[in-house]
Amino acid sequence: MLSPSVKKDIRCSYENLKAQLQNFIPRKAQNYLVAEIAKTLAGEYNPKRRIIVAEAGTGIGKSMAYLMGAIPFALNNNKKVVVSTATVALQEQLVEKDLPLFRRVIPREFSFVLAKGRQRYCCAEKLASAAGAEGAGQQTLFEQKPKRSDIDLINTMHSALSRGKWDGDRDAWPKTIPDHIWQSIVSDKHTCHSGLSAHRQCPFAKAREHLDKADVIVANHSLLMADLELGGGVILPEPEQSLYMIDEAHHLPIVARDFSSAAASLLGASAWLEKLNQSASKIANAGDIKRSGRFLDSLQSGIQELIPSLRSVRDMLRQLPLSKDGVYRFENGELPEAVVAEAKDLQKAAKKANQSLGKLHDLVAERLKDGEIRSSIADPVMAESAFFLQRLENLEKVWTLMAQPNSDKGAPLARWVEQCPERESDLIVHVSPLEIGWRLDQLLWSKAAGVGLLSATLRALNSFTYFCRQVGLDENDGTRFLALPSPFNYQENARLVVPAMPCEPQDEKFTDILPDVLFEYLEGQTSSLVLFSSYWQMNQVADKMRAQIEKNGWELHVQGESSRSMILDAHRKCCESGKVSVLFGTGSFSEGLDLPGDQLTNLIITKIPFAVPTSPVEEAHAEYIESKGGNPFLQIAVPEASKKLVQSAGRLLRKEHDSGRVVLLDRRIISRRYGKALLDSLPPFQRIIEYT
Structure with a gap:
């Protein structure tokens, strides 16, 4: 049950929020979401399953709702709140706007911090070594000989860090730091030796201190998965002490799947293993050869097993008929017996x-800590061994997954090989899970003190079933499910128009007819966004329309011709000055694009956003569903298209008084059996279906 103190803090926060904000509009859906999150975390629905999945439409104010529902409960129950997002834009909104506002209205003090992975921070020791390196030392620290400008930049960064003018955060440096420089100074777990006094000045260690003390931590899905894969509580607070508010939760399944995937080249791995073999004695000597001799022998023995095995597997796999894209996927994830035998040997040798x-x-780290070796000797050796350790860890993961037999219960692993783009004679081995729900349950759902999964689009075809299958939840497992519609008046403020079209999108003439159709629906409009299914089609249409658009005195802004922010700024300036502005974009413009008011009143969607399963993982997933007697189109493509279509249509109304129209140029929404389900999943626009 919610304690009286939590209820009081929530009520007080809400009253203070009303007083703080001018033109505050009370929203029943937001109040309901606050209450449901708090009651779920308190175990009122299920004390053993404190998980809520909430789809909250545009305009509800879900970020403030989950802060108000989770933070008072956490502060009263000695728990931490971890907010995880998929985009930098939402992180910035939370850290710069929402959390400072909530801190002003809640009657308790709390602290918050933005969490970043170790790779966003420099290593103070590496930076110091790089700043003082000359000659041979530079060759050890840098993969390529540094230019004068590189050395100047490193010296400037070192000076700024030493004087406290920079905190070592890559994102806080005023200019972009080139990747080749950053890789030479980036913090990594292997060279971060906590026993040294200098470690207290390590930028990542300082950032961790802030994390440990903060009540609310804002992270992203990648960092969340990185922490969970390490067992939880390594980077972020322990799951058992954390309330996770996972915003933009529809991105979580893909991020989780990518974290459980692995890839490694064959000849490329052989090449760096040979370099490691050459450096092994140097590393062992730095660790005292009397104590390290047996580990040196074991390492070299492992390398001598790995190199010929990798070459042998390469020779086997080169016999496979690669596709025109240079890919061969193993059907049902099943490997030839000879490859399985080699994979098992490679896994043992890599381990x-x-x-x-x-x-x-x-x-080496122990000797450094005990003062038996100078840091000027130990640091470059440890940096080098850390580089190889990371590669060996990945190599072991690849071959462990390749050697793993398929389970009779769940989906098989997707396994495929790909032509290496840098070396024609080399191949890259890939392995990825198809379903990640069991892993999320193992790492998070079964451990966390409480979880909220939130997004404006979680349902597909008006159902949570597809999302549940992706993330390992069940609609009958005690999880709380909510679908809260947007408070906007779609019937009065927006129309959905489905024109009479000469043909459907799969017809080869469709791209040719688009310019004329688009001109018809752009005419008389001041601010338009046209969403295309592909870059190719968008550019084809842009080339054909550009001259006439310019002749009309309109401005055309095409995705990819400059940065996203520059394109949107140019569009906004046109709208402010009264010029007619037309935006052309692809799928990435269908999500996270905020163009309120007069910045967008005419949204044209050229086709239902069906994704063709082109990646080996998608092909393998479709194959698995077919093997179980299912229909991949209806079970994957249609639900995914439903979510994307809702996201696309959601670009139109961003504020309560916005208005405009959505034009969908795809007749399949009324001509196909699945079309009605797609149509009914859209917001309740006034519908205008045109017929010839």
């Missing part, structure tokens, strides 16, 4: 080499 190098690395 042996990885563990042995880890022991050598630890011995």
Whole structure:
């Protein structure tokens, strides 16, 4: 049950929020969402399953709702709140706007911090070494010989860090730091030796101190998965002590799947293993050869097993008939017996080499901590061994997954090989899970003190079933489900127009007829966004329409011709000055694009956003569903298209008094059996269906 103190804090926060904001509009759906989140976290619905899945339409104010529902409960129950987002834009909104506002209205003090992964921070030791490096030292620290400008930049960064003018955060440096420089100074878990006094000045260690003390941590889905894959509580607070508010939750399944995937080249791996073999004695000597000799022998033995096996697998796999894209996917994830046998040997050898190098690395760190070796000697050795450790860890993961037998219960792993773009004779081995729900349940749902999964689009075809299948939840497992519609008046303020078209999008003439149709629906409009299914089609149409658009005195802004922010700024300036502005964009413009009021009144969607399963993972997933007697089109393509179509249509109304129309140039929404379900999943626009 919610305690009286939590209820009081929530009520007080809400009253203060009303007083703080001018033109505050009370929203029943927002109040309901606050209450449902708080009651779910308190275990009122299910004390063993404190999970809520909430689809909250545009205009409800879901970010303020979950802050108001979760933070008072956390502060009263000695828990942390971890807010995870998919985009930088939402992180910035939370840290710069929503959380400072909520801190002003809640009657309790709380602290918040933006969490970043270790790779966003420099290593103070590496930076110091790089700043002082000359000659041979530079060759050790840098993969390529640094230019004068590189050295000047490193010296400037070192000076700024030493004087406290920079905190070591890559994003806080005023200019872009080139990747080749950043890789030479980036913090990594292997060289971050906490036993050293200098470690207290490590930028990542300082950031971790802020994380440990903060009540609310804002992270992203990638960092969340990185922490969970490490067991939880390594980067972020422990799951058992955390209330997770996962915003933009529809992105979580893909991020989780990518984190469980792995890839490695064959000849490329052989090449760096040979370099490691050459450096092994140097690393062992730095760790005291008397103590490290047996680990050196084991490491070199592992490398000598790995290199010929990798070449042998390459020779086997080169016999496979690659597609025109240079890819071969193993049907049902099943490998030839000879490859399975090699995979098992490679997994054992990679594990042996990885563990042995880890022991050598630890011995060097131990000697450094005990003062038996100078940091000027140890640091470059540890940086080098850390580089190889990361590669060995990945190699072990690849071959562990490749050697893993398929389960009779769940989906098989997707396994495929790809032509290496840098080396024609080389192949890259890929392995990825098809379904990640069981893993999320294992790492998060079964451990967390409480979870909220939120987004404006979680349902597909008006149902949570597809999302549940993706993330390992069940509509009958005690999880709380809510679908809260947008408070906007779609019937009065917006129309959905489906024109009479000469043909449907799959017809080869469709791209040719688009310019004439688009001119008809752009005429008389001041601010338009046209969403295309592909860059190719968008550019074809733009080329044909550009001269006439300019002749009409309109401005055309095409995605890809400059940065996203520059294109949107140019569009907004046109709208402010009364010029007719037309935006052309692809799928990435259908989400996260905020053009309120007069900035967008005419949205044209050229086709239902069906995704063709082109990646090996998507092909393997479709194959698995077919093997179970299912229909991949109806079970994957239609639900995904439903979500994307709702997201696309959601670009039109962003504020309560916005108005305009959506024009869908795809007749399949009324001519196909699945069309009605897609149409009914859209907001309740006034519908105008045209017939010839």
